[in-house]
Amino acid sequence: MSDASPSQRRLVENEQIMESLNRRLGERVGEIRGETGVSASEPVRFFCECSDLECRGRVALTRERFEEIHRDPALFVLLPGHENASIEIVVDTWGDHVVVRKTVTV
Numbered sequence: 001m002s003d004a005s006p007s008q009r010r011l012v013e014n015e016q017i018m019e020s021l022n023r024r025l026g027e028r029v030g031e032i033r034g035e036t037g038v039s040a041s042e043p044v045r046f047f048c049e050c051s052d053l054e055c056r057g058r059v060a061l062t063r064e065r066f067e068e069i070h071r072d073p074a075l076f077v078l079l080p081g082h083e084n085a086s087i088e089i090v091v092d093t094w095g096d097h098v099v100v101r102k103t104v105t106v
């Protein structure tokens with residue numbers, strides 16, 4: 001990993017903003033499901049965690065899978081094609097989402 005330039009840092013920070021939004025979304029969905037009896041294993045439509053804050057894409061994955069990915073702070077989940085080669089590389093491809101690893105440190 002190399003140190004991020006100011007523009008790379010901004011891109012990574014955008015992804016971190018989307019990740020924290022997704023964390024709150026996951027928790028909220030978990031609460032609602034607890035109240036309504038919907039299975040916790042149903043996929044949640046998380047926001048795409050790409051570096052474009054205007055992106056309104058959604059990726060469907062279970063909360064368990066989401067937590068598993070984010071146990072590593074360098075990993076983010078995006079729609080295929082939304083990765084930005086200047087800050088990350090695709091490390092895993094699933095049905096409708098890809099997992100990327102940051103190649104810069106912020």
Ligand SMILES: [Zn+2]
Pocket residue numbers: 048049050051052055056057078079082
């Ligand atoms: Zn996106």
